[in-house]
Amino acid sequence: MKTKYNSIALVSLLVLANMSCTNLDEEILQGKFVTSGSGSTTINVSAALAGTYDQLNGFSDQSNVYALEEHPSDEMMGPTRGTDWDDFGTWRKLHQHTWDPSHNQVSDTWDNLNIGSYRATQTLSVATDNQTKAEASFLRAFYMFYIVDLYGQVPQREAADSPDSNPKVYNRKDATDFVIKDLDFAANNLASGIPGKATKEAANTMLAKMYLNKAVYTQDPASPAGPFTFAKADMDKAIAYCDAVIKSGKFSLQPAGTWYQNFYWDNTKDSKELIFVRENQDGSPVATVKNRTFMGLHYNQQPSGWNGFTTLADFYNSFDAKDERRGGKLAGFTDKLGTNFGFLVGQQYAGDGKTQIKDRSGNPLIFTPDVNINYATEAKGIRVVKFPLHPISDGAGGYKADENSGNDYIFLRYADVLLMKAEAILRGGSPTNGDTKESLVNQVRQARGLSALATVDDKAILLERGHELYYEGWRRNDQIRFGTFLDPVDQRSTKSPAFRVLFPIPQRAVDTNPNLKQNVGY
Template structure:
């Protein structure tokens, strides 16, 4: 209990410091004064834009908005643990409002990233720096557009007393496309820790796949959507360049994409926030594992988030994405990677594999079913995807993966199914992935089957909400949300404080 509460207090403190340290910049976002100090952009300026990616490592905010609202994650309250005034439950049950704390904090983090990138672009003395900053601006803007449906924006030359103008979702989409086209034309690096050419192509493919969603009238944001062949063909062009010229391939062991040495072990990483614990390059992603692990497991955790039983049951037993004994990890911790269900094990001080006990001294048995409002400490299936380094769990070197090659193949299959022209067969593309992951070959493929496969391949990687919306399934009932949610929930509200600060912002339909 104390360990979890300490973690929550630390998180709250960090948020408080963040809000205080960024007060002036937040005012800039909403229409207060902004004064550019001039001078050419430096490497430190560009580094400041990259540092804004550290906000993506947290289990809250951007990550929570992407996952807790979907059919693959929930954050049950356990006694007094993880209640947090209902912030997690509201996301899962689609009952958030414009005052939701994580909707506000995510808005701030993303828009600060857009602003910092815009400043670097305006002052960059070379196209390489400008290209990296243009990619980063599009990356932050993509999530603003996806989550909120509109984009406040200010050039550094704008009147500092004027409120930022606001782009519509369509305008912001077209703006991102131009940024990314510039990034591709002026970028040569393949460094996955930088805004490289193939990362820009990946994000452009995402935009064209989602263009029907982003161009939709706000009053009918939930669709149905009309996907244009021209958009699918554009996506295929970028995806094929990644496939043919990027040098990426499916990693032989799925979990090498996520474990502590994925910097070198993965063959799939296109863009990631790199993590060198020796130099403190950025915060560790250890929360991705600890947020679900129990206090008494190895490594220990905060006994929080779970997956849903229906999502777990969508995997075949022979699919290593469901369960795998990872060498160098399972033999040190006593448990598999993937999904944890049933009696939990660990090694004692003598090296014996023993049962993990709960806080009352009873065997710790993770159960498929979980009550979102009041769960016991053992309820819920846990997930270990980013396996931490057993040599030092608290200083693990996992890079946090944003874009990887398997998604390129899945996007290509989708673009073809939605009308794009290509010689490849979507079924063959998906079965290529399934063969690598130990799953049986599919006999046929349609959009429903593809959505399911995207879930199995990309679970807990922050794409599920985005996927469910595009496939028209986001509002469907799931466990602990028994009725279909309102269509307008496919877009989050603009935080009320932002609306109050900038009259150019208009609250989204339905809120």
């Protein structure tokens, strides 16, 4: 009855076996190999840490964590198009809040996050220097943050535990404290550095997120949707951690007209906002962002996509027409491939800007705002290109999108920090450094070429977060905190029950670990 957890342990052990040393001279030279407690296995600490980072690669997929954080929200859906994209109702159930404990994305995401957490724990068990310990602590906290956010219970197996033992399970409140402790250690022992690695600023940003969400994560499990009470002490801590990032002086908002540089193929070099990313190189990306583009674009566009996911018309219509984040033609991309950046609606064109693209039946490819999630024709729904891929030569005098484009995949960036601080002030935290919720929100708006708001309330901040961070994996988290996640949206006509703010524990996990208890409502 422990098959699932034995398999997770086995996966991790196989990974670690691949990290074992095979050359004694190399072991002595590198000085990074240590012996496990039993003395029977040697583990390369550097490789163990690298494997923990590698588990982040799954975040850039169109499924897993990303699917659970986006499809149930008000900014994404996955309509069935004839025989395409039904997938036994996988995407439809997420948007319509009808998932159950056997849902494949619920189960797969649980597995992937717990493997990441366990890899970090394994690394911590053999690390001897504070830098490695701090990086592993940050990564464990990062994986656990998502387990807390999505599922509300966190299994924890120590490296020395027997594979036959049932992992202990932290409830949501205790897991929140555990994550904060890991992040505190990371923040106190990490230096500043490149955004592709754990840094002090990344740890401080995650600490701000933990305290901003603490009211949600410590809510009575019997009423997980609130109402939430945001303690002033928690909001003050969120502000302090945001201030630590701001005062580092390492980040700034992209100037008006350059927002796209946060996401395009040279974002590593040009963006000043990136705090924590998975770094990719042209030609050999480890966490390719192509899924983010392919998942929505039509087969006949460039790049040739999978014609799947769309945004919702109401979300698109909430943008100011002058907002550069809404998108449009992007020099060096649209003029070569024909595809716009941002939201794609209406007739689609080839790279010359004149030739109309056709659908598979030879009709003009016109993306329309209206879409039925149960049955949609191939042109229904507004598409989104948030990570434009690098145009390269197609060898015939034209261009194609590089499927191995080097866009860094973003987890955390600076605009989010400013908006978190504004929200914490809104929720009762004490303003610092002369900032107000209005001044912080308007910093972001004015950097995007928009006029300042005279007043800012909860609706304004949620809207601004949506416009700034759409398709970056934060919308469900934000909507729950602001109390709108359960509200009806297009293709989900009724208010969802409160228990839907948490996903169920996968049934196979409950069946194999008696320490796990199924979440309320499932």
